[in-house]
Amino acid sequence: MVIEERAMPPIIKTEQCTKCGQCVDICTEDVFYGSKKGEVPVVTYPRECVHFNGCVDACPVPGAITLRIPLPVMLAFKPEVEEDIV
Numbered sequence: 609m610v611i612e613e614r615a616m617p618p619i620i621k622t623e624q625c626t627k628c629g630q631c632v633d634i635c636t637e638d639v640f641y642g643s644k645k646g647e648v649p650v651v652t653y654p655r656e657c658v659h660f661n662g663c664v665d666a667c668p669v670p671g672a673i674t675l676r677i678p679l680p681v682m683l684a685f686k687p688e689v690e691e692d693i694v
């Protein structure tokens with residue numbers, strides 16, 4: 609597998625982003641390295657993303673940032689709110 613195929617970084621919709629920087633602050637890796645306060649974050653090191661979804665959970669604007677979760681990681685992925693299983 610080529611490394612670039614595994615790199616599934618967050619996607620920020622610049623038209624929705626309020627430039628609050630909360631996704632940058634919560635990220636434990638260097639994904640947003642070099643991002644500046646008051647500007648739309650830059651995805652500098654997409655391969656550093658560990659897909660823990662903190663950036664999506666921290667974002668105050670639903671849909672402004674999304675994370676593409678790789679299939680193998682989906683096996684361990686738990687949504688913030690579990691839906692009722694009927």
Ligand code: SF4
Binds near residue numbers: 629648669
């Ligand atoms: S948390 Fe959401 S609104 Fe704030 S900078 Fe990140 S993507 Fe933009």
